Amino acid sequence: MPDHPLAPDWLDRSRARLAATALAPEAEAVGRVVRVADGIARVTGLPDVALGALLRFEGGQHGFAQALDRDAFDVVLLDDANAVVAGDRLSDTGAVLRVPVGEALLGRVVDPLGRPLDGGPAIDSAETRPVERPAPSIIERDLVSAPVETGVLVIDSLFAVGRGQRELLVGDRATGKTALAVDTIINQKNSDIISVYVAIGQRATAVERVIAAVREHGDPGRCIVVVGSAADAPGLQWIAPFAGMTMAEYFRDRGGHALIVLDDLSKHAATHRELALLTREPPGREAYPGDIFYLHARLLERAAKLSSECGGGSLTALPIAETDAGNLSAYIPTNLISITDGQIVFDTHLFAAGQRPAVNVGLSVSRVGGKAQAQAMQAVSGRVRLDYAQFLELEMFTRFGGISNARVSAQIVRGERVRALLNQPRYCGLRLVDQVALLAALAEGALDAEIPGRLPALRTRLATWLDAHAPDAVAEVQADGMLRDEARVALVSAVAALVADGGMS
Template identity: 70%
Template sequence: MPDSGADWLARSRDVLRRTALVPEAASIGRVEEVGDGIARISGLPDVKLNELLRFEGGRAGFAMTLDADAISAVLLDEGAAIEAGSRVTGTGAVVRVPVGEGLLGRVVDPLGRPLDRQDPVAAAEYRPIERPAPAIIDRDLVTEPVGTGLLVIDALFPLGRGQRELIIGDRATGKTAIAVDTMISQKHADLVCVYVAVGQRATAVERVLEAVRSAGAPERCIFVVGEASASPGLQWIAPFAGFTMAEYFRDRGGHALVVVDDLTKHAATHRELALLTHEPPGREAYPGDIFYLHARLLERAAKLSKALGGGSLTALPIAETDAGNLSAYIPTNLISITDGQIVLDSRLFAADQRPPVDVGLSVSRVGGKAQHPALRAVSGRVRLDYAQFLELETFTRFGGISDTRIKAQMARGERIRALLAQPRLAPLRLADEVALLAALADGALDGLPPEALPDLRARTARALDGVAADAVATLAAGGELDGAGRTALVDAIRSLAAEAAPGRPERPAPP
């Protein structure tokens, strides 16, 4: 039955009584000029630094510089629909991104918007992209290992949960490959991996996605993509957004790993935005705050104290050098900020030594404190022996070797080099690494030519599972390895070496 006129009048008067008829002020700015991802805005005198701004049509940006008469805002969306005269309003909030379990397995842009053609992300909450790093009193010692599955790193430059380890080298030397192998090796671990692409080509990002999907655990990874075709603003906020997403798991007592690929392109984007907003350039045209930019980002990686849950956030930033120049501005900044660096050498890469880690320039400032005791026990002299071999190899190119001791040292070094070489997407378990290094230390590999070691390494996991299953299970559970377990591992490798020794008939490959 339709309402009567009296009922409608009564309801209308009730609405009027409950409506606060007070003046309401709105601050509205105007776009004066726009281009290259930057908008110059007049008005909005109350806008704060890094405040989120809304443009006509729903597009967003944030205030990067505040001048006396104008605001320089970085656009987070394409600026084609923004033109001079467009209205702008402040939001009173900073840029926030979704966090939570709903991001696992997803490919998103730095604002958390899906790029994988799936439903919008189910966010547990929204957090600012800029968050303070944990205080010193809130941190704990870095003592738990992060296994990369790469023998050259786990044995010589071990990483710990809460560490910041820089991966640096020339273009196309396998920097991303090391980070991806580390993500894949967490397939059976409890680390959540966050891969952040900054300024990368779409094809490069697709290769990373395919590698993790084929060999890793993509359901426990988050991919934050600010590719080369994205707006400079999205590329700028990408590392900060990735850290915020990872901190959600760290703050709940979990463990997370963040790969930033790469900070060299992020620094170039920051320089571009800074010059467009008329900030004074400094060394190599970078603004003076570029060090603080990356320092406040990487300081967020930490191992929290037990009182705060004991969670950890490990960072693997990637940086690119030109002609191996580690003394350039951005590389020196990042080296001084991080807890060590894995340096990749283009000459080793050209010599088919993969991964091409320079053992003389690489270092982990946490080192053995975060290494599993069983691996630390068998890797003590490997780095020294390998470094001495590389020096001897340089000198012996000028003449023959007559000293028996030097010949033995060279032969051992060649086997170490062959053992440390490792193909992509083939990470080793902790038990495999311990067995191979223990066998090397005990001389079980002395009868094998170096070219036979890659095949032996590929067959190691199957052999250990067959005859040393107890030792493998002990190491997988994080337990200590006793003498009997070590002997079982070495005997398994010794049997493999005997089968592969020269002069033995070829054994058919297992089905």
């Protein structure tokens, strides 16, 4: 026993140890937890703490400061709330909340603080950035000029989304909002766009399905999944969309292109309301605090197309919002509709009638994407929306007794084919040239003879058929997105030949 008090030199050694110990006073600002409940800790001390500052508890947990009062403040916990108890000490880290950014995140599933959830090693990234960052100013932006190809005909032809645009996906529960967003992510396996999927307050099984779909059909190595699931601390769910934005901005700021899906902001708004009520902020309409509009506006403003002086990168945002009984004029949906550059409205009735994606063509709009469409798509999609809208109206009328008129029945024949084409299963993304060929053939009546029920089979064979029968036209459209007359003729006759071939087999 070397350190026994009876050891001969014990006293000397103890004296030496005492002399080596610094006994000078040392100032350390510490706070103390007064109480903890519902993911929020009430803290006294730390008079100099700043709003949003990152704090560390003695057990290693983290939180950020909210609701600063004269002699106490609230800390929104980012970890397991049960691990923090009244009496715990905490200190100010002197930093704001930051997340790792960079290529190391690609292919990974992380929580909103960038900690891995996929069982892989910790994210090996040299750089971290604050989760709250200012949006690019007007001078740093450019007009949206190139499309994000979703591969979904109804979107690319009627409600095109441009790179740098913010397009809201809004609709009732289980109407296919997530499915469309995931299809868009999957289709980016053919583009240079990096995708970030942010799950906010979702069930773990729903998130698992998204990850499985991307792994099976897409290019998971060019996606980042950020999960703040329903089981996580409210604070963690709250920062999830901001953290996802920061991770996506990294690619935008390097002149690259990124796409972020925020699934969904209704749940984020509910989390914000929960935290606001717990920190005694005054409630406003529908009990949301007054800053809910500013919260989502400052988040979505970060999606942008940058000017060429700033690298020319883009960040496109697809926020998702849930409605109740199709009520688009509820508080959160109207806020989000006015913040974004358009909305895709999903309809329960269309979904029940078997339309996939169940997009309500009358209520949906894309305010900037049309200008970003490739010329080839603009050339063929112009009349589709009008034709289809007229058809939907006519169909209502003719249901109550036939109006037999050659023009009306021609319109109905055409409309039924448009509907069949717009009905697209999941994971069946179409290339630009496939979509252009279909719409050109439709406009010239090449599909009128085909029964609508057979169009899905035809669409499945389309890509390989066009590559084999109109290779020059395909190459031309793919090269510069332009549709010239010869290419148009070649594509239409290839589709007509496919119709004939399908009829024989």
